[in-house]
Amino acid sequence: MAAQPQKQPHRSGGSDDADQADQSQLKANPQATQRAEELDSLLDEIDTVLETNAEEFVKGFVQKGGE
Amino acid sequence: MDRRVYGVETEFGITHRPTAGRGLPPDELARYLFRPVVDFGRSSNIFIPNGARLYLDVGSHPEYATAECADLIDLIAQDRAGEAIMHDLAVEAERRIAADGFTGQIWVLKNNVDSAGNSYGSHENYLIPRTxxxxxxxxxxxxxxxxxxxxxxxxxxxxxxxxxxxxxxxxxxxxxxxxxxxxxxxxxxxxxNTRDEPHADAAAHRRLHVIVGDSxxxxxxxxxxxxxxxxxxxxxxxxxxxxxxxxxxxxxxxxxxxxxxxxxxxxxxxxxxxxxxxxxxxxxxxxxxxxxxxxxxxxxxxxxxxxxxxxxxxxxxxxxxxxxxxxxxxxxxxxxxxxxxxxxxxxxxxxxxxxxxxxxHDVNPERGLFHLLVRRGRATDILSAEHVRQAMMTPPRTRAAVRGEFLSTARAFGAEATVDWVHHKLVDRPLEAVMVKDPFAPEDARVEALLDKLGDRRTQLREVSAEERRRSGVCPALTDRYVLVSGGTTEDPPVI
Structure with missing residues (x-):
């Protein structure tokens, strides 16, 4: 359903990242693991909807200009 | 201006991907896509009951021009309704090409460039004071x-x-x-673009036409x-x-x-x-x-x-x-x-x-990557799906409501009618054509009087529910708002 535009950055930058990097040397960061899993699942879903031969798809889309 | 009329015209790119070999060329594909449009309006350039305009532009680009909107959310919903219409047309065209012995998927893209560097637009219109x-x-x-x-x-x-x-x-x-x-x-x-067609009182307004935007x-x-x-x-x-x-x-x-x-x-x-x-x-x-x-x-x-x-x-x-x-x-x-x-x-x-x-930019809500990202929380959306479905069938509260009412009523009585952004004409009564120059006006007494000549709308017409319209056709945007229930004096049955 409809979500409002975010008011705050949803991923932290700068010093937080550095902290996380430090921690990850000691143990795997659960947030990072979750993000990696989400990304894998996204990439898998994209692979199911897109044609395997990207070049053929791209080259096949040619249509004289409009306006 | 405190209140402004807005509109946006979107040209879509189309491509057919068969399971093997070359796809249908754009002109043939566009004809398949627009078959339900022609069935509904007997032309590939029509105004539809939500007040918007659908047509095929140069280069066989399907184009959707939103009705006049006086609110930004209405405008965005009307624009999004255009995408939903294109998707419905693509689903039906896939069915028809399959019946004709072709394979494959149809893609309707709301973008602005193809792979050869051709471009097509997203044109914004803003009503501004003539002064x-x-x-x-x-x-x-x-x-x-x-x-x-x-x-x-x-x-x-x-x-x-x-x-x-x-x-x-x-x-x-x-x-x-x-x-x-x-x-x-x-x-x-x-x-x-300085083309000056205000589609309104030219002494008071001009229409600013901006063609630089991305879809x-x-x-x-x-x-x-x-x-x-x-x-x-x-x-x-x-x-x-x-x-x-x-x-x-x-x-x-x-x-x-x-x-x-x-x-x-x-x-x-x-x-x-x-x-x-x-x-x-x-x-x-x-x-x-x-x-x-x-x-x-x-x-x-x-x-x-x-x-x-x-x-x-x-x-x-x-x-x-x-x-x-x-x-x-x-x-x-x-x-x-x-x-x-x-x-x-x-x-x-x-x-x-x-x-x-x-x-x-794929308009298909299941396959399109933007829609996929919304589902995964990687993109926000300020509209609900219900809002978009409604915008497919219902005009915004501007002159578009006059146009929608005029078209829908004439169709129900089986009276041939023509409209453009300003004019409302019953083909049998050409001298009584009405110009509505105020784009903000959601009703017009002259248009009402003209429609009253077709019959008693209160007793003869029944309003079709949104749910019925959703179920009745290829695309809810191409369905009739009213049906004639009694005492019709028409020779032609309404086209449904």
Whole structure:
């Protein structure tokens, strides 16, 4: 359903990242693991909807200009 | 103007991907797509019951022009309804081509470039007072529009050429603008088109026609696009001082800005000074903010528009694109492209990334990548699906409501009628045609009187429920709002 535009950055930058990097040397960061899993699942879903031969798809889309 | 009429015209790209070999050429594919349109309106260029216009443009591009809207959310819902209509038409066309022995999927893309560098547009219309000084308007609006792409560009994976390696750019359309201001659209593509067809009282209004914009998938980005442009127009109309950002070479500037995603590109202001797009936008934003503080917010979304505008400028300036990568099309798409490129070890020249760029604009709600990202929480959406479904069938409360009522009533009585943005004519009563020049007017007594001549609407017509309309046809937008229940005096049965 409809979500409002975010008011705050949803991923932290700068010093937080550095902290996380430090921690990850000691143990795997659960947030990072979750993000990696989400990304894998996204990439898998994209692979199911897109044609395997990207070049053929791209080259096949040619249509004289409009306006 | 406190209230303004807005409209947007979207040209879609189409492609057919059979399981093997070459797809149908665009003209044949467009004919398949528009078969239900012709069945409904006996033409491939028609106004539909929600007040919008559907037609095939030059190059067989299906085009959808929203009805007149006086509210930004209505405008965005009407535009989104156009995408939903195109999807319904694609589903039906796939069924028909399969029945004719062809295989494969149909793609309708709400983007602005094909793989050969052809371009097609997303044209915005804003009603402005006739008294607006055009020289002042263009002096302020051109630099705003040239730099607006850093806020609301749709983003583009640009393949390599003689001059540049493959890279990511802010805008789809920037490379296809050839002039600042002109009256032509196909011969010479200008940022602002001066064709003066107000579709309203020409003594009071003019219609500003802006053809530089990218087609947006994100409704949040759309709100910023139309909302910020309206605020700049308000300041121009109010005559407040806005500073001098006039560019020495608008066309050079628009391309230069588009191709530097770090936004450090400098452009020359008339008089010699150089500025970045962020500096120009920041200058305009701060004035808009002050203007709203002094004059008050003129609609409910002003605060959201200003918040998005400022946050996007900060994101572009600092390079912290994560601040906006769920709200702003170019940043949503860039995050997707980068994630795929990094995970799969692909360079910007890999066709997969160009394919992702195109598939982001796929109107298919299951297959389209923008829609997929919304489902996964990687993109925001300010509209509900129900809002869009309603906009497919119901006109906004402007003159579009007059047009919708006129069309729907005439169809129910089986009376042949023709309309355009202004005119309402029953073919059998040509001398009684009614011009409605006020685009804000949601009803018109003359049109009502003309319709009363067709019969007793209260007793003879039944309004079809939204649910019935959804179930009754290929596309709810191409269904009738009324059915004749008794005492019809018509020879032709209504076309359903």
């Amino acid at each position: 607006t000084h055009f020289r002042r308007l263009s002096g302020i609006l051109l630099p705003f529009l040239v730099t607006r792409q850093i806020l609301v560009g749709a983003g583009r994976v640009v393949p390599s050429d003689d001059q540049r390696p493959a890279h990511y750019a802010f805008s789809q359309r920037a490379d296809h603008m050839w002039e600042g201001i002109s009256s032509a659209t196909t011969r010479s593509r200008p940022i602002i 947006n998938m994100s409704t949040t980005t759309s709100l910023l696009r139309y909302g910020s442009t309206d605020l700049v127009l308000r300041m121009i109309e109010a005559g407040v001082p806005i500073g001098d950002f006039e560019l020495e070479n608008p066309i050079g500037a628009i391309r230069h800005i588009s191709h530097d995603i770090t936004a450090r590109a400098e452009v020359r202001i008339r008089g010699g000074e150089t500025m970045t797009a962020v500096q120009i936008q920041r200058g305009l934003f701060e004035r808009a903010q002050r203007f709203v503080r002094e004059h008050g917010a003129h609609h409910d979304h002003v605060e959201t528009v200003l918040e998005l505008w400022e946050r996007t400028l900060t994101a572009v300036e600092t390079g912290e694109h994560a601040l906006i990568d769920r709200d702003i099309d170019w940043a949503i798409k860039k995050r997707l492209v980068e994630d795929v490129a990094n995970a799969r070890g692909l360079g910007y020249d890999h066709p997969r990334l160009e394919q992702l760029d195109m598939a982001y």
